[in-house]
Amino acid sequence: MPELPEVETTRRGIDAVATGHVLERMVVHESRMRWPIPKDLPDLVGGQVVRACKRRGKYLLIEFDQGTQLIHLGMSGSLRSVQNGELLRKHDHVEWHFSHATLRLHDPRRFGSVLWHSKSDGPVEQHPLLKKLGVEPFDSIFDADWLKKGLAGRQVSIKQALLAGDIVVGAGNIYASESLFRARIHPKTQAARVSLIRCARLVEALRNTLSDALDSGGSTLRDYVNATGEAGAYFTLHAAVYERAGEPCRVCATPIKRIVQGQRATYFCPSCQKI
DNA sequence: CTTTAACCCTGGAGGC
DNA sequence: TGCCTCCAGGGTTAAA
Numbered sequence: 553m554p555e556l557p558e559v560e561t562t563r564r565g566i567d568a569v570a571t572g573h574v575l576e577r578m579v580v581h582e583s584r585m586r587w588p589i590p591k592d593l594p595d596l597v598g599g600q601v602v603r604a605c606k607r608r609g610k611y612l613l614i615e616f617d618q619g620t621q622l623i624h625l626g627m628s629g630s631l632r633s634v635q636n637g638e639l640l641r642k643h644d645h646v647e648w649h650f651s652h653a654t655l656r657l658h659d660p661r662r663f664g665s666v667l668w669h670s671k672s673d674g675p676v677e678q679h680p681l682l683k684k685l686g687v688e689p690f691d692s693i694f695d696a697d698w699l700k701k702g703l704a705g706r707q708v709s710i711k712q713a714l715l716a717g718d719i720v721v722g723a724g725n726i727y728a729s730e731s732l733f734r735a736r737i738h739p740k741t742q743a744a745r746v747s748l749i750r751c752a753r754l755v756e757a758l759r760n761t762l763s764d765a766l767d768s769g770g771s772t773l774r775d776y777v778n779a780t781g782e783a784g785a786y787f788t789l790h791a792a793v794y795e796r797a798g799e800p801c802r803v804c805a806t807p808i809k810r811i812v813q814g815q816r817a818t819y820f821c822p823s824c825q826k827i
Numbered sequence: 828c829t830t831t832a833a834c835c836c837t838g839g840a841g842g843c
Numbered sequence: 844t845g846c847c848t849c850c851a852g853g854g855t856t857a858a859a
Contacts, residue, residue: 554852555853610852626836627836627851627852627854628837628852628853659837660837662836662837681854707830708830715853715854717853717854725853726852814830815831816853830859831857831859832857832858833855833856834855835853840850842846843845
């Protein structure tokens with residue numbers, strides 16, 4: 553799925569289309585997503601003004617006066633703006649119709665979700681899916697100390713701890729590998745054994761990896777399409793290790809290795825990255 | 828408490 | 844132009 557840069561790119565795209573405008577109609581073509589899309593959601597938001605389009609981790613938050621829609625893109629989701637009346641494609645599951653454009657959620661695997669959090673249930677940050685999320689990577693509170701404290705007592709690998717998202721959000725499977733490469737940390741290093749110095753390196757590496765991806769349009773994915781429908785090529789052009797097993801490290805030419813951690817592929821340079 | 832692995836689902840790639 | 848296996852951006856959930 554879209555990792556944080558892709559989600560943020562999407563947020564900017566839909567913000568430009570939706571914020572301050574009346575959502576004339578929401579249409580659900582397929583409600584069987586990660587969780588069923590609530591049946592009463594279209595009636596709840598139809599005719600309402602979109603007040604803001606925000607993001608928390610990889611969740612998109614569409615704010616209305618009565619509450620917030622939570623949208624997750626899962627592994628294969630994309631949310632893009634199309635001209636009103638553009639032909640529906642296979643796997644276009646949800647539409648948000650505005651007078652000047654339509655937003656479409658396209659998600660072949662349907663791991664994504666569209667949920668509702670009513671204002672009467674308190675701040676959206678308290679939603680069960682959001683309240684356990686770690687800090688945002690660009691929040692100033694996220695520093696070496698924060699990371700070190702978060703890793704304390706964890707027996708899992710640093711790769712898995714980073715991916716878990718309960719210390720810091722935003723590192724998906726691609727950027728977890730890429731960030732560890734930049735920080736020169738071996739992905740199998742025990743989380744609790746990562747030193748403060750290396751935590752500092754990892755904080756910087758994660759931020760640099762994410763902001764580089766954001767600068768190039770948040771487009772790590774083979775078939776990724778951002779909110780305006782523009783495909784990107786950051787990943788194919790710039791990945792240092794991801795999906796490069798057997799190919800030479802861009803720094804030292806040692807063949808990149810692929811291992812499996814927690815049922816997910818990890819890529820690293822066995823020479824540059826130390827335990 | 829932490830950790831693990833099953834699971835949700837479609838489609839593309841590659842072997843035969 | 845078929846069939847089969849493996850793999851893919853995520854993350855919740857039940858079980859150990």
